[in-house]
Structures are given as C-alpha cells and as structure tokens.
Amino acid sequence: MSNGDKTTPAILHARMRETVPLVQCITNHVAMNFAANVLLAAGASPAMVHAAEESGEFAATAGALTVNIGTLSPEWLDGMKAAAQSAHQVGRPWVLDPVAHFATGFRRQAIADLLEWRPTVIRGNATEIIALDGRPVAGHGVDSRDPVEYAEEAARHLAMTRNVIVAVTGVTDLVTDGHRAVRIFGGSPWMPQVTATGCALTCLVGAFTATEPSAPFDATVAALASFAAAGSAANTDARGPGSFAVNFLDTLHALDADGLEAGARIEHL
Amino acid sequence: MSNGDKTTPAILHARMRETVPLVQCITNHVAMNFAANVLLAAGASPAMVHAAEESGEFAATAGALTVNIGTLSPEWLDGMKAAAQSAHQVGRPWVLDPVAHFATGFRRQAIADLLEWRPTVIRGNATEIIALDGRPVAGHGVDSRDPVEYAEEAARHLAMTRNVIVAVTGVTDLVTDGHRAVRIFGGSPWMPQVTATGCALTCLVGAFTATEPSAPFDATVAALASFAAAGSAANTDARGPGSFAVNFLDTLHALDADGLEAGARIEHL
Amino acid sequence: MSNGDKTTPAILHARMRETVPLVQCITNHVAMNFAANVLLAAGASPAMVHAAEESGEFAATAGALTVNIGTLSPEWLDGMKAAAQSAHQVGRPWVLDPVAHFATGFRRQAIADLLEWRPTVIRGNATEIIALDGRPVAGHGVDSRDPVEYAEEAARHLAMTRNVIVAVTGVTDLVTDGHRAVRIFGGSPWMPQVTATGCALTCLVGAFTATEPSAPFDATVAALASFAAAGSAANTDARGPGSFAVNFLDTLHALDADGLEAGARIEHL
Numbered sequence: 001m002s003n004g005d006k007t008t009p010a011i012l013h014a015r016m017r018e019t020v021p022l023v024q025c026i027t028n029h030v031a032m033n034f035a036a037n038v039l040l041a042a043g044a045s046p047a048m049v050h051a052a053e054e055s056g057e058f059a060a061t062a063g064a065l066t067v068n069i070g071t072l073s074p075e076w077l078d079g080m081k082a083a084a085q086s087a088h089q090v091g092r093p094w095v096l097d098p099v100a101h102f103a104t105g106f107r108r109q110a111i112a113d114l115l116e117w118r119p120t121v122i123r124g125n126a127t128e129i130i131a132l133d134g135r136p137v138a139g140h141g142v143d144s145r146d147p148v149e150y151a152e153e154a155a156r157h158l159a160m161t162r163n164v165i166v167a168v169t170g171v172t173d174l175v176t177d178g179h180r181a182v183r184i185f186g187g188s189p190w191m192p193q194v195t196a197t198g199c200a201l202t203c204l205v206g207a208f209t210a211t212e213p214s215a216p217f218d219a220t221v222a223a224l225a226s227f228a229a230a231g232s233a234a235n236t237d238a239r240g241p242g243s244f245a246v247n248f249l250d251t252l253h254a255l256d257a258d259g260l261e262a263g264a265r266i267e268h269l
Numbered sequence: 270m271s272n273g274d275k276t277t278p279a280i281l282h283a284r285m286r287e288t289v290p291l292v293q294c295i296t297n298h299v300a301m302n303f304a305a306n307v308l309l310a311a312g313a314s315p316a317m318v319h320a321a322e323e324s325g326e327f328a329a330t331a332g333a334l335t336v337n338i339g340t341l342s343p344e345w346l347d348g349m350k351a352a353a354q355s356a357h358q359v360g361r362p363w364v365l366d367p368v369a370h371f372a373t374g375f376r377r378q379a380i381a382d383l384l385e386w387r388p389t390v391i392r393g394n395a396t397e398i399i400a401l402d403g404r405p406v407a408g409h410g411v412d413s414r415d416p417v418e419y420a421e422e423a424a425r426h427l428a429m430t431r432n433v434i435v436a437v438t439g440v441t442d443l444v445t446d447g448h449r450a451v452r453i454f455g456g457s458p459w460m461p462q463v464t465a466t467g468c469a470l471t472c473l474v475g476a477f478t479a480t481e482p483s484a485p486f487d488a489t490v491a492a493l494a495s496f497a498a499a500g501s502a503a504n505t506d507a508r509g510p511g512s513f514a515v516n517f518l519d520t521l522h523a524l525d526a527d528g529l530e531a532g533a534r535i536e537h538l
Numbered sequence: 539m540s541n542g543d544k545t546t547p548a549i550l551h552a553r554m555r556e557t558v559p560l561v562q563c564i565t566n567h568v569a570m571n572f573a574a575n576v577l578l579a580a581g582a583s584p585a586m587v588h589a590a591e592e593s594g595e596f597a598a599t600a601g602a603l604t605v606n607i608g609t610l611s612p613e614w615l616d617g618m619k620a621a622a623q624s625a626h627q628v629g630r631p632w633v634l635d636p637v638a639h640f641a642t643g644f645r646r647q648a649i650a651d652l653l654e655w656r657p658t659v660i661r662g663n664a665t666e667i668i669a670l671d672g673r674p675v676a677g678h679g680v681d682s683r684d685p686v687e688y689a690e691e692a693a694r695h696l697a698m699t700r701n702v703i704v705a706v707t708g709v710t711d712l713v714t715d716g717h718r719a720v721r722i723f724g725g726s727p728w729m730p731q732v733t734a735t736g737c738a739l740t741c742l743v744g745a746f747t748a749t750e751p752s753a754p755f756d757a758t759v760a761a762l763a764s765f766a767a768a769g770s771a772a773n774t775d776a777r778g779p780g781s782f783a784v785n786f787l788d789t790l791h792a793l794d795a796d797g798l799e800a801g802a803r804i805e806h807l
Contacts, residue, residue: 029301030317032567032609036733041779046733047638048568051611054642061641071301073320073344075611100316103330104323193522195305195315240519241310250778253731298570299586340570342589342613369585372599373592462791464574464584509788510579 007218009225009266010257012208016222017043021063021210023203026050026080028070028099031199034245038200041253042226044207052078056086059094063210066203067119068097069110077110084117093120093209093216097202102131115162120209120216122158123167123202126151133158156181165216167205169198173224177217184221186228186264188235190244201227221266229263230255276487278494278533279526281477285491286312290332290479292472295319295349297339297368300468303514307469310522311495313476321347325355328363332479335472336388337366338379346379353386362389362478362485366471371400384431389478389485391427392436392471395420402427425450434485436474438467442493446486453490455497455533457504459513470496490535498532499524545756547763547804548795550746554760555581559601559748561741564588564618566608566637569737572783576738579791580764582745590616594624597632601748604741605657606635607648615648622655631658631747631754635740640669653700658747658754660696661705661740664689671696694719703754705743707736711762715755722759724766724802726773728782739765759804767801768793 005011022045027035032048039046049058052075059065065087067080087094096119101111111132124132131137133154152174155166160178168174173184191197204227208219233251238244251259274280291314296304301317308315318327321344328334334356336349356363365388370380380401393401400406402423420437428435429447437443442453460466473496477488502520507513520528543549560583565573570586577584587596590613597603603625605618625632634657639649649670662670669675671692689706697704698716706712711722729735742765746757771789776782789797 028317029298029567030305031302033302033569033571033733036568037779037783040731040733048566048609049641050609051644053612054610054644057642057644071317071319072323073348074322075344075613079611103318104326106320106323106326193309195302195309240522241306242515242518242522245306245518246515246780246784249780249783253778253780297586298567299574300571302571340586340588341592342617343591344613372587373595375589375592375595462578464571464578509791510575511784511787511791514575514787515784 007212007215009222009264010260012212012219012222013226013255013260014257016207016211019211020045021207022047023206023210024049024059024062024065024083025203025206026055026076026083027066027068027199027203030070031068031196034196035200035203037249038252039203039207041249042204042207046203050076050079052082055079056082059083059086059092060090062092064092064206065094066097066206067094067114068099068199068202069101069107070099070199072107072110081113081117084114084119088117093213095119095121095123095202095205095209097199098122098124098128098132101128102137119164121165121167121205121220123169123205125198126168126170129158129166129168130154152181165220167220167224169201169224173228175217175220175224180217181269182221183267183269184224184228184264185267186225187231188238188244190235190238190241191231193241194245225260225264225266226255229260232263233259276481276484278491279529281481281488281491282495282524282529283526285476285480288480289314290476291316292475292479293318293328293331293334293352294472294475295324295345295352296335296337296468296472299339300337300465303465304469304472306518307521308472308476310518311473311476315472319345319348321351324348325351328352328355328361329359331361333361333475334363335366335475336363336383337368337468337471338370338376339368339468341376341379350382350386353383353388357386362475362482364388364390364392364471364474364478366468367391367393367397367401370397371406388433390434390436390474390489392438392474394467395437395439398427398435398437399423421450434489436489436493438470438493442497444486444489444493449486450538451490452536452538453493453497453533454536455494456500457507457513459504459507459510460500462510463514494529494533494535495524498529501532502528545750545753547760548798550750550757550760551764551793551798552795554745554749557749558583559745560585561744561748562587562597562600562603562621563741563744564593564614564621565604565606565737565741568608569606569734572734573738573741575787576790577741577745579787580742580745584741588614588617590620593617594620597621597624597630598628600630602630602744603632604635604744605632605652606637606737606740607639607645608637608737610645610648619651619655622652622657626655631744631751633657633659633661633740633743633747635737636660636662636666636670639666640675657702659703659705659743659758661707661743663736664706664708667696667704667706668692690719703758705758705762707739707762711766713755713758713762718755719807720759721805721807722762722766722802723805724763725769726776726782728773728776728779729769731779732783763798763802763804764793767798770801771797
C-alpha cells in the first residue's frame with residue numbers, strides 16, 4: 001500500500017466506521033434502496049440527492065459524491081453534472097459508475113460530459129472499462145470468467161490518460177492508477193445474481209474516498225476488499241440470491257479486521 | 270400446448286435459462302429492484318432503460334420489452350411510447366401491464382396511447398382486465414377470491430378484439446388468446462402480500478416471450494407456471510411476507526423441471 | 539387516550555386491518571418498495587401515485603395522503619403540492635415527512651410551500667422537527683441518543699402554532715398536539731440501520747389516520763406503537779440489518795393486540 005501502514009484496508013475500514021462519512025449517491029432506480037442499506041450496514045451515511053436544483057449545493061457539503069448512469073434521463077443527467085462540477089470545484093472526491101455507457105447515443109454523450117469533471121475513481125465491469133478506453137467491445141459483454149485479464153491493459157491505459165483510479169470488478173477485482181495495480185480476491189458467486197451489487201459497491205468506494213481523500217487508490221482497494229470479505233462471509237448460509245442479499249447486509253455490518261483479512265486476499269501486481 | 274412438445278413450460282424454462290434473454294423493463298418505482306432480482310434469479314438479463322432519449326433505440330436491441338404504468342409520469346410515458354413503437358416496428362414481443370389504468374384520466378389516456386402499438390401480451394389482475402375490455406368495475410376491485418371466473422369472459426373478448434394474449438393473475442391464473450385458454454394453479458397466499466409480485470411477473474413474461482417469440486401464448490403460460498411453482502416452493506418456510514419474498518428469489522433460482530411439474534398445475538379449458 | 543376506549547392502539551390497529559385503507563404515498567425513491575411492503579404487511583393498501591397530472595385527482599379518492607421529500611425534484615414537488623391541495627380541500631388527512639428540509643434552499647422553499655396546505659401530521663426526526671420550528675440545528679444532527687428530550691419543546695411549539703400533530707421518532711418516540719403529549723417506547727436498535735424505516739412509518743401513520751380521521755392524535759400514537767411493537771418482536775432473531783428488515787415485515791404482519799401490548803409501552807406526559 002502507498003502511505004505505508006496508515007492506509008491498509010483494515011485501518012481505513014475502522015476509520016470509515018468511526019467518521020461515518022456523508023456520501024451523496026446519485027444512483028439508478030434499481031440500486032437506490034440496496035445501495036443505501038449497504039452504506040448504512042458498512043457504517044457510512046448515505047444521502048440520495050439528485051435534482052439539479054440542489055445536487056451541486058449538496059455536493060459541496062458531502063464527504064464524497066458517487067454518480068451512476070444506470071437509469072439515466074435528461075433531468076437526472078443535469079443533476080449529475082451539477083453535482084460533479086461542484087465536487088470537482090471544491091476538491092471533493094467523486095466516483096463514476098458508467099453503466100452500459102456504450103449502449104446508446106444518449107449514454108455515450110452523457111459519459112463524455114461527466115468525464116469532463118474529472119472523476120477521482122471510475123468503477124465498472126470489464127466491458128465498460130474496455131469500452132471507456134475506446135476499444136471495441138463485442139455486443140453485450142466480454143467473457144466474465146476472467147474480466148481482469150481482459151480489461152487490465154485498458155484499465156491501466158485509461159487510468160494513465162485520464163489521471164483517475166480505475167476499478168474493474170468481477171470474479172476478481174482490479175484497481176489501478178496506471179502505475180500500481182492490485183487484484184482483490186474474495187466475494188461470492190451469488191453476487192452477480194443480486195441486482196445492484198456493483199452499483200452499491202460504487203457508493204461504498206465513495207465512503208472510503210471520503211474517509212481518506214488524499215489516498216483514493218488505497219481507499220478504493222479498501223472498499224473493494226471490504227465488499228469482497230463481506231461477500232465471502234455471506235456466502236456460507238446462502239441458499240440462493242435472496243438469502244445471500246440478506247446475509248450480505250448482515251455480514252457487512254459485522255465485518256471487522258479479522259473478517260477483512262480472512263475474506264479478501266490482495267495481490268500486488 | 271400448441272407447437273406440441275417443443276413449447277412446454279419445462280422446455281421453454283430450460284431454453285430461457287440457456288439463452289439468458291435481455292429484457293428491457295420499463296416498470297414502476299416500487300417494482301424496479303424486485304423485478305430485476307426476479308429476472309436474474311429466473312435466469313434472464315434485465316435492463317431498466319426508460320428515458321425517451323434512448324428507450325426506442327434500446328428496444329430495437331433487446332429480446333423483449335415490458336411496460337408497466339404503476340408510477341406514471343409524462344416523461345416516463347414518453348419513454349414507454351418510444352420503446353413500444355420501436356418494439357412494434359422491429360417485430361419484438363412486448364408486454365403491457367396496465368396498472369390501475371382506470372383510476373385517473375391521465376392513466377386512461379396513457380393506456381389508450383400504448384395500446385396503439387399493439388402489445389403481444391397484456392398481464393393484469395381481474396379488475397384491470399375487465400375494465401380494459403370496457404366493462405364497468407366497482408370501485409377499487411372485484412372480489413379477488415375468484416378473479417378467473419369474473420374476468421374470463423372479458424379476457425377472451427379482449428384477446429379476440431385486440432389480437433393479443435391476455436393473462437389474468439390472482440389466486441389462480443388464466444391465459445387466453447381468445448380461442449384457447451388455460452388455467453394455472455399454484456403459488457402462495459403470501460404473494461399478494463408482497464408488493465410488485467405482479468409487476469415482476471410481467472417482466473418474466475417478457476423473458477419467456479423473448480425466448481420463444483413465435484409462441485407468445487405458450488411463453489406466457491410457461492412464465493406464469495414458473496412463477497407459480499417458485500411461489501409454491503417458497504411458501505414452505507415462509508413466516509410472513511418478508512421471509513416469503515426472500516425465499517421466493519431462492520426458489521425461483523433453484524427451479525428445475527421437477528419443481529415446475531410439482532409446483533404448478535395447468536388446466537386446459 | 540382521547541375518545542376514551544374507542545381509539546386505543548389495539549382497537550385502531552384492528553379497525554385498520556379490517557378496513558384496509560387506501561393510502562396514497564408520495565415518497566422517495568429509496569423508500570418506495572419498503573414502504574409499500576410495510577403497508578401491505580400492516581394490512582393497508584398502498585398506492586404510489588405522484589405525477590401532478592393525476593396526484594390531485596387520486597388524492598380525492600384515497601383514505602389518506604403521505605408526502606416525503608427525501609429525493610425531491612421540481613416535477614415531484616408539483617405532484618406533492620397538487621395532492622396536498624386536493625387532500626386539504628376534500629378534508630382528507632395528510633402526513634408530511636420533511637426529510638432534511640434544512641439542507642438546501644430548494645428544500646427550504648419546498649417545505650414552506652407544502653406547509654401551506656396544512657398537513658394533519660408531521661413526522662420527522664429530532665433535528666428535522668427542531669429546524670422546522672425555526673430553531674438552529676448544528677450541522678447534520680442532534681445527538682440521537684435522546685431526541686425526545688432535545689425536540690420536545692420544539693415539537694409542542696410547532697404543534698401549537700401550526701395546529702398539527704407532531705411525531706418525533708428516534709430511540710423513543712414523541713407525539714404531541716401541543717397540549718397532550720405521549721412517549722412511545724419499543725422498537726429495535728437495528729431500525730436506524732435499515733434505510734427508509736422512518737419513511738415507511740410516515741406511510742403507516744397515513745394508514746391509521748385514514749382509519750380514524752377524526753382522531754389523528756390517537757391514530758398517530760397507534761401507528762407508532764404498532765411500528766415499535768413489530769420492531770421489538772423482529773429484534774429477537776435478527777443477526778444484522780438485513781435479517782432485521784426481513785423479520786420486521788413478518789412481525790408487522792403477525793402483530794396482534796397482545797403483541798402490541800407486549801412490544802410497545804406508552805407513557806402519557
């Protein structure tokens with residue numbers, strides 16, 4: 001880890017809980033409830049404030065902002081832009097989740113507009129990151145069995161050229177700032193079967209960057225490690241995607257330093 | 270079943286899982302998360318894309334479209350119309366869920382506009398189907414203890430005159446194309462106690478019609494049978510509506526041909 | 539209780555279940571699904587109808603209206619105003635939930651506009667009630683360990699000057715009409731860890747005021763007591779916020795007069 005021992009996942013996790021950061025989440029309609037519950041369970045304070053009439057004003061007071069374009073509309077996009085601009089101007093970290101940004105012309109333009117406000121972190125799946133780096137993607141997805149391998153080059157390049165932390169999540173996760181890169185192992189095969197887990201993780205990255213704005217790389221790693229560890233623990237009793245999601249909120253709340261260590265493995269590349 | 274053995278619920282269910290159809294769901298705010306989780310648990314791929322700026326473009330690429338007017342607004346209605354028009358024009362199946370379409374003038378006009386794009390399937394409760402056939406309904410509902418009996422004539426007539434598959438769901442379900450009709454038995458008394466089960470079922474009908482666009486009648490029967498069978502299985506351990514909903518996602522995911530057979534009974538009228 | 543024995547929580551609870559009141563809830567995007575499930579589990583009939591094009595028309599037919607500004611936008615605010623005006627004009631009870639009304643200029647104006655339509659009940663946390671009475675609040679909150687103590691004076695004063703029932707909820711709850719005041723004890727420490735519990739409670743207050751429009755004070759007390767009793771019962775098996783929320787819907791559905799008595803204690807001040 002950069003910053004040596006002060007920004008390990010366990011230390012950042014403990015500090016996040018202690019400080020209960022206020023995170024403004026402009027996320028999609030599917031994720032809204034689950035993401036708020038994930039932040040509460042993790043120990044942060046979510047605030048879903050999206051309208052352009054107040055999103056910029058609010059972003060100046062929140063610890064971090066997260067923006068997810070899953071269920072986009074012109075009105076919501078205006079609110080996202082106002083919030084991103086405000087976060088950028090006051091120097092607050094903000095996280096972009098470019099859901100299916102390649103799927104329609106409306107999304108392609110939206111993501112181009114949002115990128116102008118220089119997100120601190122971009123979190124997406126392999127296909128989204130590859131496409132965001134301007135590379136061709138086939139139809140609706142890359143083989144998700146090894147997204148890290150497929151997206152690593154794109155993620156590194158995107159991080160370098162955009163000066164942003166890039167997190168690619170899937171069976172394993174990758175975080176890179178273009179120079180450094182780590183992989184995170186853990187989680188549960190049920191996670192992709194529960195809608196909005198990725199979107200909720202984006203909000204959690206916001207909570208960790210709010211905790212340690214000066215080390216967004218380490219903060220992102222810590223967020224992903226926490227999520228993976230809670231997922232590993234929730235896997236035990238799950239009988240399907242329904243019970244997994246319930247368990248996950250319980251294990252995320254119960255997570256401590258030992259659980260973090262046991263449930264997520266971090267590999268420096 | 271029409272098309273003989275090739276479109277039984279078990280075969281369509283297996284094929285749906287294998288093909289993981291992309292279903293565009295424009296549904297209401299209450300149903301959004303649960304419907305997405307139902308599609309994932311069943312084995313389909315949900316995409317909630319609603320804004321008029323992209324809904325038509327997206328509908329041309331999805332396997333099926335579903336439209337639900339539960340929490341209607343002018344902006345969402347524009348997106349629904351654009352998507353329905355697109356699905357109609359490219360010949361993709363689409364499913365209409367006319368939630369409380371008789372409740373206000375705004376809804377009455379909305380449903381008239383949407384019907385012009387000729388849905389493949391209409392799914393509603395008895396009151397909604399009776400009212401959609403232009404018959405008077407008393408206040409907020411028909412006696413829900415026997416909706417099939419009350420709505421059967423209206424459903425057949427509506428199916429004939431609109432050239433559409435009509436699904437009436439309740440304690441038992443009815444599917445008709447005006448000529449053929451089947452009843453589906455199964456499910457759980459907890460289902461009406463969990464919000465958005467009907468809305469989620471509409472999305473599942475979309476997944477099955479995407480799987481077998483040439484046999485929407487059989488696809489609808491298969492969707493309803495799957496839902497009923499998962500509901501029967503989920504009923505066992507439920508202690509109330511909360512645990513039932515969790516169980517239901519688990520049992521829907523675990524559903525196989527034997528479970529389908531055991532948990533849903535189909536009667537040809 | 540006022541009205542003597544006829545409006546005890548147990549009697550109002552039984553009558554609410556019997557009459558299944560239709561409650562129009564204009565609530566935030568986070569709360570939508572959970573609030574609908576809470577009303578269904580409690581025995582009421584939720585209807586989420588928010589657009590200005592129909593919200594006023596619908597409010598004239600519903601038993602009560604609830605308005606929550608959690609995820610506000612200009613379009614939704616128009617719908618809230620139209621519904622509040624309609625409820626006021628036809629003399630139907632309506633409940634206002636002024637979520638973070640002090641956080642931005644947009645919210646401050648919105649709440650001022652909504653108050654003009656004279657809500658029957660206002661439900662908020664201590665900070666919201668104190669700020670609504672025009673008193674200064676520090677940053678994002680009052681110490682939540684004793685919100686009743688901090689907010690009691692403000693609640694009484696607000697109730698008097700606005701001629702409204704005020705409910706302050708937290709670890710213990712307070713209900714006052716400016717003259718009378720009661721505290722309600724019960725619930726679970728998991729409740730603030732589950733998003734939208736307060737918002738859902740606002741909707742439940744709507745269900746009880748619809749049941750007994752002539753005694754909104756007693757109706758509010760009964761709603762809060764039901765919620766607290768179900769929370770107490772749900773606490774037993776909970777392993778975290780995820781399983782608590784599931785249990786809560788189960789226990790709310792199972793609640794009877796004995797459970798109400800056992801799980802909530804009412805103290806007249």
